[in-house]
Amino acid sequence: MTVGGTNFGGKGRIGLLAQIAESGSISKAARAIGMSYKAAWDAIDLMNNLAGQPLVERVVGGKGGGGTRLTRRGQQLIDNFNILENEHRRFVEQLCAQADGIADDYLLIRRMSMKTSARNQFQGKVSAFHRGAVNDEIELEIPGGHRIVATITHESSESLGLKVGSEAFALVKASSVILATGNDGMRLSARNHLAGNITRVQPGAVNTEVTLEIGTGVTVAAVVTNESAQELALAEGQRAEAIFKASSVIIGVPA
Structure with a gap:
């Protein structure tokens, strides 16, 4: 996805977060997008560092012995990424100026695209x-x-x-x-x-x-x-x- 000629990137990492939300497991999420378990953890550590707060957290206990889930911040990032990806440039700019959290996540997604x-x-x-x-x-x-x-x-x-x-x-x-x-x-x-x-x-x-x-x-x-x-x-x-x-x-x- 590009806006004004700038590549957002970050689809793989955002996709990883979305799969974690769906499956409740990092290993399942990694397999779903063709990523190794180690690479998935590396991506999560990187995103957490860039965000300055956890996007993913571990859940202890339960029938399956625990799992993984997104934090509220992690879910917010996915929601805002989807908004940015699906809207026209002008509409995106309006959202960045008016909607709470959109501008911050626009910058965060750009950081995540750096290789x-x-x-x-x-x-x-x-x-x-x-x-x-x-x-x-x-x-x-x-x-x-x-x-x-x-x-x-x-x-x-x-x-x-x-x-x-x-x-x-x-x-x-x-x-x-x-x-x-x-x-x-x-x-x-x-x-x-x-x-x-x-x-x-x-x-x-x-x-x-x-x-x-x-x-x-x-x-x-x-x-x-x-x-x-x-x-x-x-x-x-x-x-x-x-x-x-x-x-x-x-x-x-x-x-």
Whole structure:
């Protein structure tokens, strides 16, 4: 779907949400749209991060032992996407100006259409900008009150038009994230420290992917070796800290 030559994208992810609403299961929803279970969870984590709040929640108990359902925000996103997709450009613009939530979801859907290899994507606003001798230091405030610090060149800052208050997003590869447990008193040079609880541990042939929830609906993914995961005894519910350098953060702005 395009509006004014701009591609909305996001159909696959919105379709995933719709299937979750219908089936009450992430695995069934993933199969219905031809997506792997892991890819489905990755998409959900990404959407939650971009929305700044959960779009999907787990249901404990019940006849089938529990399941998954959309939050009110998740259902609202689907409803608003359908409105945007089915209406003419002028009508869409009227809705964006008048209907509650439409304008926000228009922007959210555009963010979801972005494709990148970076596992972690955070939407926020520039809260501080420090110009240095060679590089600039950008501080981005993301949902939950967390702050991410990035170091980029002057040229990049200027080309992106960055300034305090401007909307931007931060990209961080999962392989750039270090996980630490019980590191009280440890002093590190890395600028970014995001503490939270482990919500998922997925061992692979060589590496283990760990998902850390740092706030309601906001997660950080890290890829560590299986040996490291075993030494740290990483498990769901465990408290941990995601650590990464400011130089490992890529800053972008909406097109």
